[in-house]
Amino acid sequence: MQAILFDVFGTVVDWRSSLIAQFQALSAELGRELPAETLTDQWRGHYAPSMDQVRSGALPWTVLDDLHRASLVALLAQHGISLDDAMVDRITRFWHRLEPWPDTVDGLRRLQERFVIGTLTNGNLALMVDVKRHAGLPWDVLFCADLFQHYKPDPQVYLGACRLLGLPPQKVMLCAAHNYDLHAARALGLRTAFVPRPKEYGPGQRKDLAAEADWDVVADDLVDLDRKLRDAASA
Amino acid sequence: MQAILFDVFGTVVDWRSSLIAQFQALSAELGRELPAETLTDQWRGHYAPSMDQVRSGALPWTVLDDLHRASLVALLAQHGISLDDAMVDRITRFWHRLEPWPDTVDGLRRLQERFVIGTLTNGNLALMVDVKRHAGLPWDVLFCADLFQHYKPDPQVYLGACRLLGLPPQKVMLCAAHNYDLHAARALGLRTAFVPRPKEYGPGQRKDLAAEADWDVVADDLVDLDRKLRDAASA
Structure with missing residues (x-):
């Protein structure tokens, strides 16, 4: 070998502890309680289905950063959490840390x-x-x-x-x-x-x-x- | 940036000093004088022309290791140096060190x-x-x-x-x-x-x-x- x-x-x-910690730090920074564990687990729940859409051909080739962003947008809407585009970009990059x-x-x-x-x-x-x-x-x-x-x-x-x-x-x-x-x-x-x-x-x-x-x-x-x-x- | x-x-x-040193070490190992500087400089002389053959479409996509090997084979023939395939492979990998x-x-x-x-x-x-x-x-x-x-x-x-x-x-x-x-x-x-x-x-x-x-x-x-x-x- x-x-x-x-x-x-x-x-x-x-990834899970890392994302939760970053959501918690963001909650403190914004002075606004974000459900860190729920968001993390539900976000990861989108992971395999979103790649399967690419693998099946339903979506054209899309990198994971963009799949993460799209599922985050859906998730925030579902929770009634409104954030601007720059903040959505920043949270998407939680996966980089x-x-x-x-x-x-x-x-x-x-x-x-x-x-x-x-x-x-x-x-x-x-x-x-x-x-x-x-x-x-x-x-x-x-x-x-x-x-x-x-x-x-x-x-x-x-x-x-x-x-x-x-x-x-x-x-x-x-x-x-x-x-x-x-x-x-x-x-x-x-x-x-x-x-x-x-x-x-x-x-x-x-x-x-x-x-x-x-x-x-x-x-x-x-x-x-x-x-x-x-x-x-x-x- | x-x-x-x-x-x-x-x-x-x-690359030049590194190749010369490896040719010299091989000469000592084989007890056979190889023209280290000449082989190195002539080998590198094939570099741009061999890639240009790929860039022009005259050759299909070929990785550099394989271009190096082909030009080495031509060079050894030109110098009347006969080496077996395993040794040609080994010298090709001088570029890896x-x-x-x-x-x-x-x-x-x-x-x-x-x-x-x-x-x-x-x-x-x-x-x-x-x-x-x-x-x-x-x-x-x-x-x-x-x-x-x-x-x-x-x-x-x-x-x-x-x-x-x-x-x-x-x-x-x-x-x-x-x-x-x-x-x-x-x-x-x-x-x-x-x-x-x-x-x-x-x-x-x-x-x-x-x-x-x-x-x-x-x-x-x-x-x-x-x-x-x-x-x-x-x-």
Whole structure:
């Protein structure tokens, strides 16, 4: 194996806590109570359906920033919250300021000693550059949906990244906290690593609490992934 | 300005010394004298003509690694040097192991404090990932010709990078040691920084010794570029 690509939202960064904190800070700044947790969870609820509209062809190619903005506008209307365009733009960019999980940066640095590390994300590149800089993620390379104009789990994303790396899928591992993503990767020949993030969706999370298949590696977090890959290499 | 993109070969890394050193090390390893300087200079001589064949449509899209390999094969035949395929592959990858100029890493780190920094290179992504890791370059993002299937100075490369960054060209600067590259960037609205690298082509270099237009910034090296941009911001 030569490269490990990572899902980002949920696997590498804690989007939910990061968004809630930013909504709460904005509430304080505006002197106006915004329902931070509800807005965050409902906003994320639009995520998969909005990408499915692109994947099905109902919408032309649209980057995630623009899907986020459109779903935010709908959500604010639903809650009767009126904000001007500049504020809607600013809130849309909450997704550019996400915090890493506690193990993320250390784990990535260790893995980077032996492997090329990069993103394989449905986020657009402009978003992912900001997340990289904000969270201090030491990526070698960013693979983002807008390079391929496809969203995961479309095969073009996984195979496009392998092609650009000049590697056969067997030399590339996807690391994700989501079983659906790993299923798609495995079907195309990539290796797979599952890292559960049981608090990604908050206290009531019910999906992706455990591996749903015999993934090549199942690790507690990214530091543990590095440890397990080193153990396997020296075994 | 929000992002600075860098030409890589010559501007950021000293490809000529790096290749010569690798040819010399290989000569010692093989116990067989290879004309290191001649091979390096003649190989680079194929660079622009080989890309022009792609740019003109005479060749279909071909990544730089493959252009390098084809010109190496021709060059070795010309010199009557017989090497097996694995060795030709290995020498082709000399381009993946290039050393930075002395100011490069320090300059990039300083610039990165205030700007998104990335490549804008005719190298392919797999090559550029290796150069990044070998030379310790702290890129935020890699823009490579194979993302766009065009070579500089085709406008698709410059504008494609701006589009993916979500920035208008006026918010993006190209830094290069080559006037032709800056001319193309300026024509599309990007800002321009010239950094001369008078030893890029060795002791007999005659082109790109000085700025040929009133580029937005002319700096001695990347540390000086950072200094001049900070001075301009505080002026």
